[in-house]
Amino acid sequence: MDHCRDAVTLLRDFAMSACDQCLVRNRAICAALDKDEINSLNAIGRRRSLVAGESLIWEGEDSVLVANVIEGVLKLSTGTEDGREQIVGVVYPSDFIGRPFGGKTNHGVTALTDARVCVFSRGDFDAFAREHPALEHKLLQRTLTELDRTRGWMLLLGRKSASEKVASFLLELSDRLSPVTCETTHSGAAARFVLPFSRQQIADVLGLTIETVSRQFTRLRNEAIIELPSRREVVIHDRQALISEAG
Amino acid sequence: MDHCRDAVTLLRDFAMSACDQCLVRNRAICAALDKDEINSLNAIGRRRSLVAGESLIWEGEDSVLVANVIEGVLKLSTGTEDGREQIVGVVYPSDFIGRPFGGKTNHGVTALTDARVCVFSRGDFDAFAREHPALEHKLLQRTLTELDRTRGWMLLLGRKSASEKVASFLLELSDRLSPVTCETTHSGAAARFVLPFSRQQIADVLGLTIETVSRQFTRLRNEAIIELPSRREVVIHDRQALISEAG
């Protein structure tokens, strides 16, 4: 474990400089660009750090900036006038943030953990993208994948019970978080991870209340399917049981 | 009204021939192409008619074809193993269907009404798109918009009550159906329209049961907010009331 964490830390310290040392250089949409193009793109962007809880984009504002996630986890969320909130997406390193090509941003973007992103003014990015079809292609592929994922989530929100929701949530997290934790089982999914979410945020992802989430967690713990070493840590003991609970 | 319906019928009768007479020529992604390019695209596609209930794509199969909707309404849906279903999208004329650039199709596509589509083999379409960045750009814009719409729907599924869901649903339909009904109020939304959905399908859109949908409909009727001339017809009498119910 430790040698892995060291490597990650090392890479992170270098990543503040330029794109060719960027942690997500080969996974983000930038992978579509060659060295010269990357330099042009780099010229119109800048790195920015966010502390947990800090917002990058607010719901309803005109789309003024877009970004790539370098490190950390961020949520996309909307809410009703009377204060109910729904998290409509979660983005991880190498994911793209924002609404290029006009239009309003219909959801806020807020850091769940401390995060580092690579931001562009939307106008600059739009112009650059229009001149680089390979970049637009990557962005299209990414957007199509995100649309698929989002539609899968609709099944969870519309048709699954609280226990199915929580089980599905834990499984998805263990997949999506595995590249950073480095501690993986067979198929590359993490058996132990740190939740980037508070209980309230989990509830906002799943369309539940905080109490229902809490009860499901303790039930899973009592059935020895998971372990909860601390509020934010989860260990999956019986992945198969989770899978069959996920529906 | 009648002169309008005549015009629509007239256009529809012509539309079977070539792209330049296509009903959605200027609204679909094809609008990105000039006359020569349209002809090349036309050469690799073909028109196809679907009767209500007929499927074009099945959940889980490899993505083999993509299409543009010319006429009619289709649903995108997924389900759980035990038979629960969730409609994850509804497509209207000029909308794009399918999953270009590899990957499995995660949701089935089924006609809700009789429909006519313009289909392409996915491989052919992919190759064509890669050579025509303007087309990919249109597709990207469309996909981004669809992603926004889908995320808005997540708020409905996760956080809204049955009455809010039904009200929101009727309002969205009255917007989306207005171009074809031609009978519009102030802002281009139809006050009277024919539902392309059965009660079960409405339930599958909203994450409710058929009985709950039915009860909400009769309640809205009893409160004189809507009128239900037949099973499939809706007249909105008090749009403002619907808006405030939609949450």
Next chain:
DNA sequence: CGGCTCATTGATAACTCTCAACGCAGGTGG
């Protein structure tokens, strides 16, 4: 005129929410 599907209506049950109290952990200040 059946026989069918689809929709409505009613009674009851189940699940999740709401409201409320308590507990734990981390941080601050005496």
Next chain:
DNA sequence: CCACCTGCGTTGAGAGTTATCAATGAGCCG
């Protein structure tokens, strides 16, 4: 160093909304 305070999470009791089960009704087609 301990006490207290505060934020977050857990647990419990009860209420409310929606699902489930069941029966009836309306429209359509052979």
